[in-house]
Amino acid sequence: MTEMTEKARIGAPSAAPVIDGFTEEGENLSPLTDNSHRGPLAGDSAKGHSHGGGVGVPDSSRAGRLTSYRLADFAPLTGREEDWRFTPLKRLRGLHTDALTGAAPTVAVAGPEGTALPAGVRVETVGREDGRIGVAGIPEDRVAAAAWEAFTEATVITIPAELQAASGIIVSITGAGREAAAQHTVIVAEKFSKAVVVLDHRGSATLAQNVEVDIQDGAELTLVTVQEWDDDAVHASAQAAKIGRDAKFKHVAVNLGGDLVRITPTSRFTQPGGDVEMYGLYFADAGQHLEQRLFVDHAVPNCKSRVLYKGALQGKDAHTVWVGDVLIRKEAEGTDTYEVNRNLVLTDGARADSVPNLEIETGLIEGAGHASATGRFDDEQLFYLMARGIPEETARRLVVRGFLHEIIQHVKVPELEARLTDAVERELAAGNN
């Protein structure tokens, strides 16, 4: 274990290493960080990441962030807030200012490709008073609070105790119009159950959404959220998971379609022995804003988390944002955490923001680190492939496909993996016009 004598906040800007052998990047903690010469992000074009806590932003711990079910507790947004500073508020189409009274997207739950729901899985539509609402989540920003106040009914999906769902559970969420709307979903994975749940967002919508995920002791849940909206959609989604004792949670966020998509997945360990993997794949085209802000809260001892988000950008004003907050609280001894973000910028005029924040309040941990790199397509890889006769276009596709495929491999629903592979191909092809 690494012994530290004082509180270290790794995300904060500092001129000198806080602790010997422990730089801001955490380079000395894991061999994984030593990958500046690997992957399409290697070479002279790769650059390091910026850190949080920029000019005018107070140095506040993630632990101190306001949480409330009441919209009135959140001040109106100005765009200067730390957690909104990258988001173009005027493109939120009123999600942060209006009453969210539009028709919520339709929800249909089934097995893959329209097959029957796996046996034993329960789907209910419930009112606001249902006791399971609030079981895993509490809004952490104004839009999530607005959605919490506005939803009229919620979908509750339950995987009963010890059930091993025979196939994926596909939740098709189809936009019902452009009026600002709210939606609420609760997923309960009871003790020792095992399942894959897919939230499949399509159509057109202006949607603020809360998804609560309760992973009870010993349960194993994979939650894949796919945003393949029409071009004009606006979507803000807070996805809060509560992880029980020895439970495993895998979260995969795939952001492809929509004008503005902002997802904020949160994993909170509430009992020891939890294991969380969070993956993300995003591909931004001209004009698209795709934002992912995740939070892993190590609040109890002996939990493990791994985060890997990969994004590609092409076209003028394509903008992606990745913010990874990991907090290791004083109680969370024995924590093992590592987070990585990689961005591949394919054309001029695109912008990728990447901000890993690691806060560490105890020295008695197994390991903690982060890495981030944003780079252009590596010309040496291109040369190598072309020197074997492969035309430039094919070579580029091979590399980008390979870069993103690492995430698709984690989806584990074959039908969906094939669809996402196709979707990435389409994104690539669209850039060749």
Place this chain on the structure above:
Amino acid sequence: MSTLEIKDLHVSIETEQGAKEILKGVSLTINTGQIHAIMGPNGSGKSTLASTIAGHPRYIVDSGSITLDGEDVLAMSVDERARAGLFLAMQYPVEVPGVTMTNFLRTAKTALDGEAPSLRTWTKSVKEAMAELRIDADFAQRNVNEGFSGGEKKRVEILQLELFKPRFAIMDETDSGLDVDALKVVSEGHNREFSRGAMGTLLITHYTRILRYIKPDFVHVFVDGKIAEEGGPELADRLEEEGYDRYLTPAKA
């Protein structure tokens, strides 16, 4: 028979201090069925010649020509050169994450031949070639060069040479960093392909060691971007004994 002809080639690179000339007029003619060794001290321009033939964008051809059976190689893109039959076994093969060897080899073979290889015979030839080069079968499922040792990377370069069957192979210090066993395996791989009689080889090396296994017909000594001396295999023996010193310190009159 094919001929690769290099005439009065001048090549420079961009540096922070401006353009720097590396090759200062190189002429060389290689026919299929011949092995030419290019030897020379570090920094003499050997690898620049290899990369320039393959078309690496870093190297700027200021004057001179490279032709393959009369066709202007310098007018071709990197992939066109490969499809014309030129193969560069690289000194530092590049890692390509996310692309498996299997996928890479098949994609390249398809591009080189203009049609996909028959799956059954292709899989068989890949397996056999890998076995001969003592490459573990599980490498086929690994990403291109990712996490390979130096020796493994060089074997995989020769694997490609055997599978792609080029008209001219340019081996850029393939021997550097190899132990004796690996050197033998790699040399045998080259010799198998060469013995088919349809390939010419430009063997670039700093050391004479590899010439015990790959026998050159001609030896060219590179010094300061030019060919300082040319001869038969006996020139290599002389270099083995004397080193490059006599080229580097001109005799005083």
